[in-house]
Structures are given as structure tokens and as C-alpha cells.
Amino acid sequence: MINRIRDIRKSKGMTLAKVAAACNPPTTAQTIGRLETGMRNLSLDWMNRIGAALGVDPEALVKADKTAQPQVIARLTTAGAESLATPRDAILPTELVDSGALLCLEIEAGQGEYRPGDQLWMRQLSPEDAGQLVNRDVLAPRSGGRFAFGRLIDRQGSLIGLLPPGIGQRQIVIDSPAWIAVAEMLVRKL
Known part of the structure; x- marks a missing residue:
């Protein structure tokens, strides 16, 4: 499984430190970074903690390897369309909120x-x-x-x-x- 912690965190405009502080109990930015990059295993407990900190369902943090995900490949600025250094997953707005049908x-x-x-x-x-x-x-x-x-x-x-x-x-x-x-x-x- 590939995790989407970084993509969701960036979509919400949060830093590693903000996510770490929002976890219950709080953790370090370094730990969140390791979980994002796969240097540390993402357990169910970590999924629940990080999902709550980001305000999303824990299942939104992971995706199957073969699932085709829409990509953010460019951004529109005052200078025109610019490519991103590295494409990232496009997270649907409906996945960014964890409340209400x-x-x-x-x-x-x-x-x-x-x-x-x-x-x-x-x-x-x-x-x-x-x-x-x-x-x-x-x-x-x-x-x-x-x-x-x-x-x-x-x-x-x-x-x-x-x-x-x-x-x-x-x-x-x-x-x-x-x-x-x-x-x-x-x-x-x-």
C-alpha cells in the first residue's frame, strides 16, 4: 500500500509540525515525515491518529498500488501554466472532510x-x-x-x-x- 499523507497534508496547507502537534498524543515532525516517506511502518494506530489530525477518514490515507489516481501536474500562476517539479495525487475535496453524509x-x-x-x-x-x-x-x-x-x-x-x-x-x-x-x-x- 502507498500512503497519501503528504498529498493530503499539502492539500490542507499543513506543515509536518502542525500535523505532529495535532496528533493525540502529539508526536514529532520527524516521525510524521518518516511515516509519509515509508521509512516507518504506517500502523492502524498511526492511521487513526494522523487521520484525526488531518480531519479525514483514516482509509483516505492509503491507496492500492494499482489504483489510478488523478494527478496534479501543473498550476496556473500570473505567468501562465507552470509544471510542478513532481506530480502529486489530486485529493478530492470530499475526501478532505470527515463529517456528514x-x-x-x-x-x-x-x-x-x-x-x-x-x-x-x-x-x-x-x-x-x-x-x-x-x-x-x-x-x-x-x-x-x-x-x-x-x-x-x-x-x-x-x-x-x-x-x-x-x-x-x-x-x-x-x-x-x-x-x-x-x-x-x-x-x-x-
């Missing part, structure tokens, strides 16, 4: 910044997290098997207020939704 909202009719054919991938969270989601696009269940989608603009107690993306639409107020899903990734075919 993923849901997908398909856009059939363009509204606001969304176009027909878009897919909006959303992370399902607890209604208690709504306070952190103000000014983010969310989906929430309503009574009778219906849903409400829009920008979360207000939360007062058990009430949340959503502003739909269409022009001239009125605020929707939902009392005590069972869950709330926040937009995490927009997939748009070119």
Missing part, C-alpha cells in the same frame, strides 16, 4: 449563479451548525417531503431563514429542520 442537488433550471446541468454537492450537518453557515447556500427539508434551497440569511432559535437564488423570490422560514446541508462543491461540465 454527502448529498447532491441537480440543477434543472438556471437560478442565480447556477446553470442547468450543474451538480451541487452538499454536506449534511446538524441544525445546530446553522449558526456557522450564515451567507452560505444550503438545502433543508420541509414538511410533506419538500425541500427549501437558498442562502442562509438568518437563524433565530429553531428558525432558519433562506433566500432562494432566483430574482424577486421571498425569504423562506423553516422551523426545526431535521438537518441542513451546506454547499461544498459545484460540478459544472464545460
Whole structure:
């Protein structure tokens, strides 16, 4: 098995020292470096500790030798496209978070910044997290098997207020939704 600790760490913008300090119990940057490079065996205990420190499922840290993985081969800068010194694994944003189920909202009719054919991938969270989601696009269940989608603009107690993306639409107020899903990734075919 090949580990992807370095790729995930770099995708999250963390140093070896930050990952080492975030481990429970804390360890050294040198130990994390040895685990990344394979100089030290990556045990199940280390996978759990490092996965928790990086905020990902421990299984995201390893991949099979023969699995084809998308690669980051270049970056776009002000000077144009530049190649990377060494390609690295492209880690999907969905693998970088360890909480909440993923849901997908398909856009059939363009509204606001969304176009027909878009897919909006959303992370399902607890209604208690709504306070952190103000000014983010969310989906929430309503009574009778219906849903409400829009920008979360207000939360007062058990009430949340959503502003739909269409022009001239009125605020929707939902009392005590069972869950709330926040937009995490927009997939748009070119």
C-alpha cells in the first residue's frame, strides 16, 4: 500500500509540525515525515491518529498500488501554466472532510449563479451548525417531503431563514429542520 499523507497534508496547507502537534498524543515532525516517506511502518494506530489530525477518514490515507489516481501536474500562476517539479495525487475535496453524509442537488433550471446541468454537492450537518453557515447556500427539508434551497440569511432559535437564488423570490422560514446541508462543491461540465 502507498500512503497519501503528504498529498493530503499539502492539500490542507499543513506543515509536518502542525500535523505532529495535532496528533493525540502529539508526536514529532520527524516521525510524521518518516511515516509519509515509508521509512516507518504506517500502523492502524498511526492511521487513526494522523487521520484525526488531518480531519479525514483514516482509509483516505492509503491507496492500492494499482489504483489510478488523478494527478496534479501543473498550476496556473500570473505567468501562465507552470509544471510542478513532481506530480502529486489530486485529493478530492470530499475526501478532505470527515463529517456528514454527502448529498447532491441537480440543477434543472438556471437560478442565480447556477446553470442547468450543474451538480451541487452538499454536506449534511446538524441544525445546530446553522449558526456557522450564515451567507452560505444550503438545502433543508420541509414538511410533506419538500425541500427549501437558498442562502442562509438568518437563524433565530429553531428558525432558519433562506433566500432562494432566483430574482424577486421571498425569504423562506423553516422551523426545526431535521438537518441542513451546506454547499461544498459545484460540478459544472464545460
